[in-house]
Structure formats: C-alpha cells, structure tokens
Amino acid sequence: MNMQIKKEEVRDAILKNAENEFYINGFEKASIRKIVKASGTTIGNFYNYFVSKEGLFDQVVGEEYYNFKYILQNHDQLVKPDYLWQVSNPSEWKKVLSEFIPGFFPVLGNKFVILIECSKGTKYEQARSILIDLIDEHFIEHIKTFSPKYEMVDIGKVLAEQALNGIVAIIRKYHNDEYKKNNMIVEYLLFFFIGTMGLLSEF
Numbered sequence: 001m002n003m004q005i006k007k008e009e010v011r012d013a014i015l016k017n018a019e020n021e022f023y024i025n026g027f028e029k030a031s032i033r034k035i036v037k038a039s040g041t042t043i044g045n046f047y048n049y050f051v052s053k054e055g056l057f058d059q060v061v062g063e064e065y066y067n068f069k070y071i072l073q074n075h076d077q078l079v080k081p082d083y084l085w086q087v088s089n090p091s092e093w094k095k096v097l098s099e100f101i102p103g104f105f106p107v108l109g110n111k112f113v114i115l116i117e118c119s120k121g122t123k124y125e126q127a128r129s130i131l132i133d134l135i136d137e138h139f140i141e142h143i144k145t146f147s148p149k150y151e152m153v154d155i156g157k158v159l160a161e162q163a164l165n166g167i168v169a170i171i172r173k174y175h176n177d178e179y180k181k182n183n184m185i186v187e188y189l190l191f192f193f194i195g196t197m198g199l200l201s202e203f
Helices: 002-029 032-038 053-078 082-086 090-107 110-117 127-146 155-173 178-199
Strands: none
Touching: 002 032, 002 053, 002 110, 032 053, 053 090, 053 110, 053 127, 090 178, 110 127, 110 155, 127 155, 155 178
16 A cells, blocks of 8 residues: 555656746757756656656646637637626626636646647647647637628637637736736636627627
8 A cells, every 4th residue: 555655746847847948948959867856766767657758748638628628619618708798898808708717727837838838749749739720619619609701710819819818918927916816817708808899899
C-alpha cells in the first residue's frame, strides 16, 4: 500500500512540474532533467511512469483538448442560449452568459495555454487551428440560422482567432486569481457576442 501511495505521489509530482515546465518553455525546449529534478526523482525512474516526453505531454494536455472540443461540439446540449440572438438588451446577455460560460472554466487554465501555445513538436501542434475552425463553424452556423442574409461570414475566422488570443492572454495574466480570470473571460466573450449582434445590425 505504501509503495502504491509513493508511486502515485511521484507521478503526480512529475505531472505538476511538467505542467510548469511546458507552460514556461513549451514542449520543444522543455527539459525532462529539470522536471525530474524538481520532482525529486531520477531520469531512470521517470521512464517507470511515462514512455517519453511526448507521452508526458499527452498526459498533461490530452484530457483538456478533448474536453474543450466536446464542449464546443455539444454546447447546444449543455445549454440553449440561442434565444439571445433575438434579444438586444446587453444586460440580458450578460446574465445568461455568466451562467453559460462557467461550463468552459474547468478547461480554461494553464493546461489550455500549454495546448494552444506550447505544443509545437507534438501531435497537438494543430490544436490551435482546429479550435479556431470549430469556433468559426459555430459562428457561421448561428449566422445562417438567425441572419441568413448576412454575407460577410468570412469574418468568423478572424473573430475566432482573436477570441482565442484574448482568452489565452487573460489566462496568462490572471492565472493566480481564478475569480478575476473567470470574470474577465465573461466580460471578454460578452464583448464578442455583442459585437456580433452589431454586425447583424441588431443594435
């Protein structure tokens, strides 16, 4: 029993320190030596837990990636705020978004930043482009549903990229203040939603 607890503690320590190393240096420049030293173990023992640096990276961000994709692809099953497209009161938008957006909070942390900005050289290096495409698809889907005459749908890609950039910047700046980070994300996304309504001449 004690050996099992010790093994779990070592594994958890490696994962924690790997997250910090990947966050600071990115996958390509991350050092396994630094990770194992900070974890109080050895290179040899590291391979008892992870097959490679790539395998370690996968353990750090893999769940984050698939959870975020799932939320984007199934958001209509989680909550249905579509009626907001018929509402031109920003206060109503803010109220509903404040309830809806927290569903994303569990996957909007340091691991998300690692996935988006620090995954070059891994199987996740296209994650940024994939997520931008998914956001763009949802933008176009809503535009076609609620404003089929709107023609400038290509702007969706630009908006998706800027939205992602802003979220990453907020996470980096407020990573030690969960409350402020979450509220900033709500305000930021509210800005984008209301801006979209402006494009559709709803305001």
